[in-house]
Amino acid sequence: MRDVDVVVIGAGQAGLSTAWSLARQGFAPETGFVVLDADDAPGGAWQHRWPSLTLGTTHRVHDLPGLRFEPPDDTTPAVDSVPAYFAEYERRFDLPVHRPVRVRAVHRTDDDRFRVETDAGEWTARAIVNATGTWTRPFVPRYPGQDLFRGRQLHTVDYRAAEDFAGQHVVVVGGGASATQLLGEISRVASTTWVTRRPPVWRDGVFDEDAGREVVAKVEQAVREGRRPGSVVGLTGLLVSTPYIADGLERGVFDRLPMFDRITEDGVAWDGDGGRFVRADAILWATGFRAAVQHLAPLHLRGAGGGIRMDGTHVADEPRVHLVGYGPSASTIGANRAGQAAARQLRRLLHDPELPRT
């Protein structure tokens, strides 16, 4: 059993910015804090994203604190450039990342610490920063007939390349950036139908700081009230000026249908208004994610609202458990800020308890 002040779980943008900040706040690597990461290599979720996701098609990947991200150009796949940057970051700041180490469960101990149970042994800690993102918990809603479908069903986490669908008819479900990006590329080699629960939110002009603050405030309010957080990246809406969106609009790729009622053996069907049927070879669920926090279940953090009630970056009733990259901080810039805020608060809580905690 290894004993530290803080265990950080996850080494994506959220975990690395927290680790950098903990070091700056005087926590010693290995004895003061460690980072446990389930992946085999640096890069967080970026190492698993589809190869055609380039920095030009993402919203924007912000620098981690203390080191500029200087990718060769906007057309470099994010799956290459971001992991290389994270690897350099871990090396440059000598961050104590242990991998692959998957955290299975976090428990409270009798002496009021935390016991972190992993597939590579146990750690104990005075505080936890959870930074496990969402990528490992893809969400697929349930629809009648889903198990009957004989074609291929996949979530965005399974998507590799448009060519896999050449000549087919693909139904893409979901109203966010992933759905539109994948529609844009699949529609070049296959016919497509776009289905969304609500009409998509198109945005003219630029997504400026005011718009960003508005979106973050909405998610912040949800987690303060203990509701499930929506996605910050999802709520930013679809910028009509983005080249792939402008192109898709012109080609009519984004003429959307409301959600179907059921799935059949070979397609999707609507029951109302005289009915409608669309034959499909594949259904691509671009329907988002849930927070990967199952390993925190023994701490009983979830409330009646289905989410975890938060106060800033920490759990409202448990100032020793921070969730970074969760809710309002689930973006690269949000994760940076939350990691720094969590580290500051943990120094005050664990090392300077007489100081106010904010």
Ligand code: FAD
């Ligand atoms: P991740 O990058 O997912 O890292 C989590 C880490 O935790 C992983 O390394 C994983 O191995 C580890 N982990 C998980 N479970 C365990 C466990 N039980 N034990 C140990 N380790 C564990 N944001 C932007 O700001 N701009 C964008 O352009 C943008 N584009 C996006 C595009 C897509 C397709 C998606 C899905 C998201 C996008 N986001 C974007 C959101 C952004 O990627 C994340 O919010 C941000 O990178 C923060 O990541 P994270 O560190 O919280 O999670």
